[in-house]
Amino acid sequence: MPELLEVENLRVGYTEGDREIAVVEDVSFTLSEGESLCIVGESGSGKSVTALAVLGLLPRPLEVIGGSIRLRGRELRDAPEKELRAIRGKDVAMVFQDPMSSLNPVRRVGDQIGRAILAHRPRTPRGQVRAQVEEILARVGIAEPRERMRSYPHQWSGGMRQRAVIGMAMANDPAVLLADEPTTALDVTVQAQVVQVLAQQRAATGAAMVMITHDLGLVAQIADRVAVMYAGRFVETGTVWDVFDDPRHPYTRGLLDSLLTTQNLGGRAYAIPGSPPSVHGRPDGCPFAPRCGSPLRTDACAEGRPALELLTPGHAAACTPLTALVHA
Amino acid sequence: MSPVIGPTPAGAQPRDGGRERSALESSIDAIRAEGLTVEFTSRRGTRRQTLRAVDDVDLVLHQGETLALVGESGCGKSTLVRTIFGLNPIASGQVSVFGQDVATATPRQRLAMRRRIQMVFQDPFSSLNPHLTAHEIIAEPLRINRVYSRERVTELFEQVGLTRDAFGKRPAEFSGGQRQRIGIARALALDPDVLVLDEPVSALDVSVQAQVLNLLADLQERLGLSYLFIAHDLSVIRHIATRVAVMQRGRIVELGTRDAVFDSPAHPYTSLLLGSVPIPDPHRRPTRLEAAPA
Numbered sequence: 001m002p003e004l005l006e007v008e009n010l011r012v013g014y015t016e017g018d019r020e021i022a023v024v025e026d027v028s029f030t031l032s033e034g035e036s037l038c039i040v041g042e043s044g045s046g047k048s049v050t051a052l053a054v055l056g057l058l059p060r061p062l063e064v065i066g067g068s069i070r071l072r073g074r075e076l077r078d079a080p081e082k083e084l085r086a087i088r089g090k091d092v093a094m095v096f097q098d099p100m101s102s103l104n105p106v107r108r109v110g111d112q113i114g115r116a117i118l119a120h121r122p123r124t125p126r127g128q129v130r131a132q133v134e135e136i137l138a139r140v141g142i143a144e145p146r147e148r149m150r151s152y153p154h155q156w157s158g159g160m161r162q163r164a165v166i167g168m169a170m171a172n173d174p175a176v177l178l179a180d181e182p183t184t185a186l187d188v189t190v191q192a193q194v195v196q197v198l199a200q201q202r203a204a205t206g207a208a209m210v211m212i213t214h215d216l217g218l219v220a221q222i223a224d225r226v227a228v229m230y231a232g233r234f235v236e237t238g239t240v241w242d243v244f245d246d247p248r249h250p251y252t253r254g255l256l257d258s259l260l261t262t263q264n265l266g267g268r269a270y271a272i273p274g275s276p277p278s279v280h281g282r283p284d285g286c287p288f289a290p291r292c293g294s295p296l297r298t299d300a301c302a303e304g305r306p307a308l309e310l311l312t313p314g315h316a317a318a319c320t321p322l323t324a325l326v327h328a
Numbered sequence: 329m330s331p332v333i334g335p336t337p338a339g340a341q342p343r344d345g346g347r348e349r350s351a352l353e354s355s356i357d358a359i360r361a362e363g364l365t366v367e368f369t370s371r372r373g374t375r376r377q378t379l380r381a382v383d384d385v386d387l388v389l390h391q392g393e394t395l396a397l398v399g400e401s402g403c404g405k406s407t408l409v410r411t412i413f414g415l416n417p418i419a420s421g422q423v424s425v426f427g428q429d430v431a432t433a434t435p436r437q438r439l440a441m442r443r444r445i446q447m448v449f450q451d452p453f454s455s456l457n458p459h460l461t462a463h464e465i466i467a468e469p470l471r472i473n474r475v476y477s478r479e480r481v482t483e484l485f486e487q488v489g490l491t492r493d494a495f496g497k498r499p500a501e502f503s504g505g506q507r508q509r510i511g512i513a514r515a516l517a518l519d520p521d522v523l524v525l526d527e528p529v530s531a532l533d534v535s536v537q538a539q540v541l542n543l544l545a546d547l548q549e550r551l552g553l554s555y556l557f558i559a560h561d562l563s564v565i566r567h568i569a570t571r572v573a574v575m576q577r578g579r580i581v582e583l584g585t586r587d588a589v590f591d592s593p594a595h596p597y598t599s600l601l602l603g604s605v606p607i608p609d610p611h612r613r614p615t616r617l618e619a620a621p622a
Contacts, residue, residue, distance in 0.1 A: 042534060042535060043504075043533055158401075187400035187560065188400070188560060188562070188601060188604040188605060189400065189600055189601060189604045190400075191604065191606075192603075192606070195606070214533070214534055216534070216608040217605065217606030217607055218606045219608070220607065220609050220610045220612075220613070221606045221607070221610075221613055221614070241610060244608070244610050245610075254535060255534060255535060258535055258537070258538040259563070259608050260538070260563040260564060260566065260567040261563075268542045268545060269538040269541055269567060270538060271535070271536075271538035271542055272535040272539075273539075275505050275506070275533070275535075275536055276533060276535070278503075
C-alpha cells in the first residue's frame with residue numbers, strides 16, 4: 001500500500017540565462033494518514049515553495065526540476081492541469097498565511113465556501129450547499145453562521161477569516177491539509193484559537209497535515225514529525241521528541257538555543273552568528289558551515305554537500321562530521 | 329506609521345555624544361502621559377461615531393529603563409506612540425517628553441524634542457529608502473542638522489556592528505537583520521535619549537532576532553538609552569523589559585515590573601495573553617481540545 005503523500009528528491013528552481021538556480025534541493029518526506037509533519041525554517045529557506053510544488057502551484061519562473069511527488073502512489077509531477085484541479089481542494093487542500101489573500105473581497109463568505117463545495121460536487125442542490133456552509137462555519141466556531149455567511153470578508157476579523165478559510169479547506173474532507181504559516185498574521189490569543197480549530201478539524205476528519213512555520217513553540221505543540229529546513233534543504237528530520245530532546249544538527253541546536261527562555265532573562269541571548277545565505281549566495285559545501293559553531297566542524301565542511309543520513313531509526317541529519325562520528 | 333517621525337531637523341548644536349546631565353534633568357521622566365485620551369470621529373451620512381483609541385492612559389517611561397507595551401492589533405499602541413510624537417490631536421489629558429508638554433510645544437521646542445526621541449520601525453524592508461546607500465541613509469539626519477562628518481557615520485556603523493564595506497550598499501543588498509541595524513544606526517545618529525522601538529524584531533528570522541536584541545541591550549548599556557518597546561511577542565518582552573504595560577481596547581489594563589506581570593498576572597487579559605503563547609517543549613502540550621468560541 002503506497003504512502004499517502006511521498007515526496008522524493010524534490011528539486012525546485014529556475015533558470016537564469018543558462019544557469020540553473022535551485023531554491024529547493026533534494027527534499028524527501030513521506031506523510032502517513034492522519035499524521036502531522038511540521039516543516040520549520042526561516043524566510044527564504046524554501047519551505048513555502050515545497051508546499052506549492054506539491055499542489056503544482058509554483059509561481060513563474062519557478063518549476064520542479066527534479067524528483068517525484070506521489071499522492072497514494074499517483075505521480076503529480078507534470079500531471080495535467082485538469083487532473084491537478086480535481087485534486088486541489090478535494091484530496092489536498094491548502095491554508096495560506098494571510099486569509100485575506102485566499103478570500104475574494106467582493107463575494108460573500110458563504111458564497112465562497114459554497115463554491116469550494118460546488119467545485120468538486122457540482123450537482124449539489126442549492127439548499128444543501130447552504131446547509132453545508134452553515135454547518136462548516138458552525139464547526140470552525142463562527143457564532144450565528146446563518147446570518148454571518150451573508151457578510152463580506154472585510155466585515156470579519158482576521159481570526160474569523162482564517163477560521164472561514166480553514167472551514168473552506170476542510171469542506172471536501174481532504175486527506176492532506178497543507179498549512180503555510182496559518183497563524184503568523186494573527187494576534188496571539190487568536191492564534192491559539194485557530195490552532196485549536198485546526199486540531200479539532202483534523203481530529204474530526206482524520207486529515208494528515210503538513211504545517212509550515214518558523215514558530216518552534218507551535219511545532220512543539222502540534223507536530224508528530226519535524227523537518228528542519230535550511231537554505232533549500234532538510235538538515236534534520238525526526239519525531240518531535242527526537243528533534244526537541246536530542247537535536248543533532250548544529251543549526252537545529254542553534255535555533256533551540258536561541259529561544260528566549262526564562263533562564264537567560266535580562267542577560268544576553270544566544271544568537272547564531274551571521275545570517276542565512278540568499279538563494280544566489282548559497283555556499284558550495286554545507287550551507288550552514290559559515291555560521292557553524294560545532295566543535296565537529298572541519299575544513300571539509302566547506303566542500304561537498306552533506307547528505308541527510310539516519311543517525312538512529314527515524315532520526316536523520318545532514319552533517320558530514322556528525323554522520324562520520326555516529327557510524328564510526 | 330508616518331515616516332515624518334523619523335529623523336527630523338533641529339536647530340541646536342550637536343551634543344557630541346556627551347551625556348552629562350544636570351541632577352534636575354536626570355530626575356525628569358523621559359515620557360509621561362497622564363489621563364491621555366485620543367479620539368477619532370468618523371462620519372457615516374449624518375451619523376457621527378467617536379472611537380476612543382487611547383482611553384485615559386497614565387504611563388511613565390523612566391530614564392534608562394525598558395518599558396514594554398504589549399497588546400494585540402488595534403489596541404491603541406500605535407496611536408499612543410503617534411500621540412507621543414505629537415502627531416495626533418489629544419482629546420483630554422496630557423503627554424510630555426522630558427518635561428515638555430507635547431501639545432503646547434512651539435515648533436522649535438518640538439524639533440528639539442524630536443532629536444531626543446527617535447523611532448525604530450518594524451519592517452526594515454519598507455522603512456529604508458531603497459535608492460539610497462547605507463551611508464546616505466545614516467548620514468541624512470546628520471546632513472539635515474548640518475552636523476555631518478564621515479567619522480560620525482563610521483562610528484554609528486561600528487556601534488551597530490556593521491563594517492565599512494557596507495557603506496556603499498543599498499538596502500536590497502542587506503539581509504533583514506542588517507537592515508534593522510541600519511534603521512537603528514539612523515535612529516542613533518542625532519544622539520537621542522529615548523528610542524521608541526515598534527516591533528523591532530518581529531519581522532526578523534528567528535536566528536537573527538537574538539542578535540538584534542543583544543545589540544539593543546548593548547547600546548542601552550553603553551549609551552544610557554531609555555526604550556519604549558512595543559511588541560506582541562511575549563518571550564521577547566520577557567527577555568528585554570524592565571517593566572511591562574498591557575494594553576487592551578485603548579486602556580492600560582496592567583502595569584508592573586516584568587516579574588510581577590509574568591509570574592503573577594493580575595488582569596484576566598494578561599493571563600489570557602500569557603496562556604496563549606505556545607511553549608516550545610513537546611513535553612508541555614496542552615490537552616484541551618474543546619470547542620473554541622470566536
